[in-house]
Amino acid sequence: MEDRRYVTHMNWAPCKCQKPCSCQQKKQHECKEEKAHKAVNNCRSCICEQLRCLEIGTVVDVFLTGGLSFLGLTFVSFNARNCCAYFLEAGSTSPLIIDCKKIDAIRIVRRV
Incomplete structure (x- = not known):
């Protein structure tokens, strides 16, 4: 018999607003309606989740997939609908x- 205890977690089942959302401790992401969670679930990576909860x-x-890196960037915002950080x-004045x-x-760069 197949062990299915973790299937919903591993398949990123959408939140039905019965459990606390991932960023509830920072009160930046509130579980209000199913439509909002469909947008949130488009960006499922570990990094996207960290950016979702990162303070402005x-x-x-930032280290990109192709090997390019950007040092000392200031985080401005994250859009969960299109996965843009x-x-x-x-x-610079343009993001x-x-x-x-x-x-x-x-x-995260720690200031001394």
Whole structure:
């Protein structure tokens, strides 16, 4: 007999608003309606989840899938509908927009 205890978790079943949502501890992502969760489920990677809960203004290093990296970016926002993360580079006024699914790693820069 097949063990199916973890099937819904591993297949990213949408939240039915019966359990707390992943960012509830930071109160940035509220479970209001099923439509909102369909957008959230489009961006399923570990990095997308971290960006969903990241505080605005946090300075991070971003490492992309192709080997390119951006150091010292300031996090501006994350759009769960299209998986776009918005960052500002030092000295720039226009945002750098990166698809969260193309990011391999992020590192929060700790200020000394």
